[in-house]
Amino acid sequence: MTDRYAVIGNPISHSKSPLIHAQFACQTGQDLSYEAILAPLNGFRDTVLAFRDGGCRGMNVTVPFKFEAFQLATQLTVRAQAAQAVNTLKFDGTEIIGDNTDGAGLVADIERNLDFILQGKRVLLMGAGGAAYGVALPLLNAGAIITVANRTEDKAHKLAAVFAAHGPIQGSSYIALAGSQFDCVINATSSSLADSLPPLPRGESATPPSSPNAPFSIGENAKRGGIFAPNALAYDMMYGKKSPFLLFAKEQGAARLADGLGMLVEQAAESFFLWRNVRPDTAPVIAKLRLI
Numbered sequence: 045m046t047d048r049y050a051v052i053g054n055p056i057s058h059s060k061s062p063l064i065h066a067q068f069a070c071q072t073g074q075d076l077s078y079e080a081i082l083a084p085l086n087g088f089r090d091t092v093l094a095f096r097d098g099g100c101r102g103m104n105v106t107v108p109f110k111f112e113a114f115q116l117a118t119q120l121t122v123r124a125q126a127a128q129a130v131n132t133l134k135f136d137g138t139e140i141i142g143d144n145t146d147g148a149g150l151v152a153d154i155e156r157n158l159d160f161i162l163q164g165k166r167v168l169l170m171g172a173g174g175a176a177y178g179v180a181l182p183l184l185n186a187g188a189i190i191t192v193a194n195r196t197e198d199k200a201h202k203l204a205a206v207f208a209a210h211g212p213i214q215g216s217s218y219i220a221l222a223g224s225q226f227d228c229v230i231n232a233t234s235s236s237l238a239d240s241l242p243p244l245p246r247g248e249s250a251t252p253p254s255s256p257n258a259p260f261s262i263g264e265n266a267k268r269g270g271i272f273a274p275n276a277l278a279y280d281m282m283y284g285k286k287s288p289f290l291l292f293a294k295e296q297g298a299a300r301l302a303d304g305l306g307m308l309v310e311q312a313a314e315s316f317f318l319w320r321n322v323r324p325d326t327a328p329v330i331a332k333l334r335l336i
């Protein structure tokens with residue numbers, strides 16, 4: 045019998061998860077179906093339980109229900125507990141296992157797909173909301189040395205305190221970043237969705253522009269006084285839209301730029317592995333999504 049899976053959210057019609065999981069299933073020969081479910085904003089729990097009782101084996105959970113999923117789970121993985129949010133549910137009899145594969149997806153994309161090893165690297169994590177909580181522990185476990193910066197500075201210090209037992213992590217304001225450099229800068233804020241940019245310190249060109257109004261030249265190496273170290277990676281967890289952060293990073297001379305499409309596919313692969321104990325090959329799926 046075909047096993048049923050789904051992604052649940054509100055809104056949900058934009059979700060690429062059904063496409064991704066259909067390709068994983070086809071590639072690995074797993075007999076499963078995967079659909080998108082729109083839950084009413086006040087009806088997450090009832091919708092999940094109805095699907096579970098109808099034979100559904102597991103679900104991905106997206107905005108705005110990741111915290112409700114965390115509360116609904118009867119068992120939590122360590123990484124879900126750390127994230128205080130759940131993006132993957134697995135139904136096992138009466139148990140509802142809650143996991144969070146976002147951070148593992150980010151680390152897999154950075155290390156495996158982008159070939160950027162995080163061990164010992166200075167990482168600037170921007171944002172202190174759910175997205176940042178979701179990735180902090182896997183980044184620390186990969187050996188990153190994290191500075192977390194947030195517009196509301198208190199929240200950056202709070203996040204750092206929550207994860208301090210797991211590795212080197214400190215909170216900061218954006219202003220206090222001036223004079224520091226990072227090997228990897230990750231945008232976990234929702235700023236790109238609003239077409240805006242976190243207030244990062246701006247480096248100056250080694251060759252000043254000819255007039256005060258002339259644009260900075262693009263593509264030169266890390267600018268003097270900027271936050272990007274030589275060979276730095278700039279990573280925006282958002283995908284599918286022009287990212288003001290990645291434009292800024294390019295202008296500031298970041299050596300490498302990446303959006304969050306690889307992370308999306310990798311977190312899906314982690315969920316697939318949790319459900320099926322089979323690891324799909326993500327590269328052809330990422331390549332295909334880039335063409336859509």
Ligand code: ATR
Binds near residue numbers: 232
């Ligand atoms: P998510 O679950 O996607 O992380 P969230 O919990 O609403 O969403 O958090 C959004 C994050 O993006 C916060 O860290 C927010 O900063 P504040 O805590 O100061 O509000 C950050 N954010 C949103 N827009 C931003 C912007 N234009 N510049 C900098 N940070 C921004």
